[in-house]
Amino acid sequence: MDALLTALAASLSWQSVLATFFGSLVGLIFGAIPGLTYSMALAMVLPITFTMGHTPAIAMLLGTYIGGMTGGAVSAILIGVPGTPSAAATVLDGEIMGKQGKASLAIGIATIAGCIGGILSLIVMLVSVDALARVAISFGPAEITALVVFGLSTICGLAGGSLVKGLIGGVIGLMLMNIGQDPIDGVPRFTFGSTAMLQGVDLLVAMIGLFAVPHVVTVFATYWRGKEMKIDPGHVRTELPSWRLLLAQRWNFLRSAAIGTVVGAIPGTGGPIAAFLAYDQAKRWSGHPETFGKGEVSGVVAPEASNHAVTGGAMIPLIGLGIPGDPATAIILGGLLIHGIQPGPLLFMEKPDVISSIYLLFVLSYIITALIQLFGVRLFVKALRVPPHLLALGILVMCVIGSFAIRNSLFDVGVMSLVGFLAYWLIKGGIPVTPILLGLVLGPTLEREARTALIMSEGSPTVFVESYTALLFWGLALLILLSQVVTMVRERNGKASKATT
Amino acid sequence: MTGTVRTRDLLTGSLLLVVALVWIGLILTTIPDAEGMPSSARTFPLASGIGLAVLSAIVVAGALFGNTADADQKRAGPGLDALEWRGIAATFGFLVGYIALLWAVGFILATVVALAAYLFLMLGKRSPALLIGYPVGFALAVWLILGKLLAVYLPRGVLFNLF
Structure with missing residues (x-):
């Protein structure tokens, strides 16, 4: 109890609140601009924390991490380009909601879903940090392969x-991801002797091109046709989600948060897998799956609750075992070590006040990020009042800067442009973009x-089916594939019988 | 890429089939295999290439022999008209020109010049306030917020730099 009170006093000090606010704001900005990542934001704020006490330092790092995760949804909804890979699934319905004049509702629900998802994942972290950390760490390459194949099976639900196709x-x-050095032996692939090509296609660079250029x-084509939509300022409502709407989403919140927490706890996985899995599950459990992809609120709630729950999930191996699951948590781990905090089982016994501070600051970061986001909604949606062709020109410049900033390379800007045009041709050819992502x-x-x-x-393919965990994921992937095939055959037969009658 | 779903699928499938075959050819000729190893640098690209070849062949076969009674009548969505081509050329032209300017003169000058030129030449804007205000305001805002406040590295020119 003493540890909790000490932690409460330290976490709610003005220094910690200010540090959380600053971190959340920086994270939100970096998260909202396609190409700038919250890992970059964390790397930027880390040196600032050197001179701070450990509680404000943790506050700033957690604020940046959580703010960055939240910011990705803003650009996904407003301009249809996800700010972070984790927000890619949010584009599917969020962008449509934006076009329907419900941008503020979409941002509001995304913010609240993220906050609830994150806090639910914290509750899971509180009660299961030890057990879940041990289960998650038992995932070997074969189990992660099966999980990734399960993640890929969501293509079935996103194929249109x-x-x-x-x-x-x-x-x-x-x-596209095969281009560059191979990840195991370092053999160059499709580089044609070019040194620049060795670095391959960066995920963020490809993602920006995929969504922004088309x-x-x-x-521009719509503008020259004279059919550009004139935005009526009255049409852009600043409407926030009602209690009734939030209550209707309760199972979606819980299911998506559970998916995010479990996926986040497995090192090397992360937000995008969790978001797509949650989106797919929300669609499957929905009573009206045909509304997904057409501005469905559940299609925003699921990915946002899930990718935010990843933050709590990722903290489980980090705090419980001292193992970071992704670059962002690795930077947080670095920050903790610099301040003399060594995560792991001993930390729970030796410094319970620090553990309590981490939990409290986690909640504080979510609350502050949500408040900034909800108060900022009015400001964000003003972007929609700018004529679309002028906004598009600004987006293009920001995408160039974002692609460049990832590795300080103009080569990446060229790659972004080429991927964008490839995506445009594929869309015209009837190939959906989301499976590419x-x-x-x-x-x-x-x-x-x-x-x-x-x-x-030693080359034995049976390694992939030796554990129950791997078998479970293979089984789930097969189930999704089969159910999709059955649905499509039924739809085709239905259409054929309609045509004959 | 205009016309019916059947035409579109035939074109897309054929093009992707060619891409897949070229891809497989490149793998077999440029990526070394690792003898005696369970997998090599070739394994995944080859599997992807074969996957694309099979799937695009299915699309081509579906377009040629599929029992899609309405495929000949069904429109394949908006095609590529002259304005769409103009959009592609203008966007690609802007990106190429902007990348060249960034390389030569760095972020601020490149952004001001590229935005002003695009507004004037492609979007037909003639208002001096817009032609000066938008490029200068945008470039300075990004430079101040990202470059100075948030320490994001912005492109620096090899020939000339402002600030």
Whole structure:
């Protein structure tokens, strides 16, 4: 009890609150601009924390981490370009809601969903940090491969009208990530002797091109046709979600937060997998799945609750075992070590006040981030009042800067442009974009983990089906694939019988 | 890429099939195989290439022999008209020109010049307030907030730099 009171006093001191506010704001800005990542934001604020006490330092790092995760949804909803890979699934319905004049509602529900998802994941972290950390760490390359294949199976739900075209999109995403050095042996692939090509296609760079360039081309063509939508300022409502709407989403919050927490606890996975899995599950459990992709609120709630729950999930191996699951938690771990805090089982016994501070600051970061976001909604939606062609020009410049900032490379800007035009042609050819993104996100993990598993098993493919966990994920992936095939056959037969009558 | 779903699928599928075959050819000729190893740098690209070839062949076959009674009548969505081509050319032209300017003169000058030129030449804007205010305001805002306040590294020119 003493530890909790000490932690409460330290966490609610003006220094900690100010540090959380600053961190959340920086994280939100970096998260909202496509190309700038919250890992970059964390790297930027880390030196600032050196001179602070450990509680404000943790406050700033957690604020930045959580703010960055939240910011991704703003650009996903307002301009249809996800600020972070974790917000990619939010575009599917969030952008449509924005176009329907419900941008503020979408941002509001995304913020609240994120806050609830994050806090639910904290509750799971509180009660299961020890047990879940041990389960999560038992995931080897074979289990992660099976999990990633399960993640890829969501292509079935995102393929639109044609499963084959959805799979083509997924394969193209995987192929793009094959360019550059191979992750195990370092062999150059498709580099044609170019040193710049060795670094390959960065996920964020590809993601920016995939979403931004086709959008910009369409906006300019619409402007020249004289059909540009005149935004009526009255049409852009600043409406926040009602209690009734939030209550209707309760199961979606819980299910998505559970998915996010579990996925987040597994090192090397992360927000995008969790978000797509949650989106797919929300669609499957919905009574009206046909509304998904057309501005469905549940389609915003699921990915946002899930990707925020990843933050709590990722803290489980970090705090419980001292193992970071992604670059962002690795930077947080670095920050903790600099301040003399060594995460792991001993920390719970030796410094219970620090553990309590981390929990409290986690909640504080979510509350402050949500408040900034909800108060900022009026400001954010003002962006929609700018004529679309002028906004598109600004988006193009920001995408160039974002692509450049990832590795300080103009080569990446060129890659972003090429991926964008490839995406445009594919869209025109009837190939959906979202499966391409899934291939991009999951491809490197799939190759790295599958090859590592094969090396460890000396080439025996049975390694992939030896554990119950892996079998569970394979079974779930197969189930999703089969159910999609059955649905499509039924739809086709239904159409054929309608045509004959 | 205009016309019916059947035409569109035939074109897209054929093009992707060619891409897949070229991809497989490149793998077999440029990426070394690792003898005796369970997997090599070739494994995943080859599997992806074969996957694309099979899937695009299914699309082509579906377009040629599929029992899609309405495929010939069904429109494939908006095609590429002259304005859409103009949109592609203008966006790609802007990106190429902007990248070249960033390389040569750095962020601020490149952004001001590229935005002003695009507004004037492509979007037909003639208002001096917009032609000066938008590019200068945008470039300075990004430079101040991202470059100075948040310490994001912005491109620096090899020939000339402002600030």
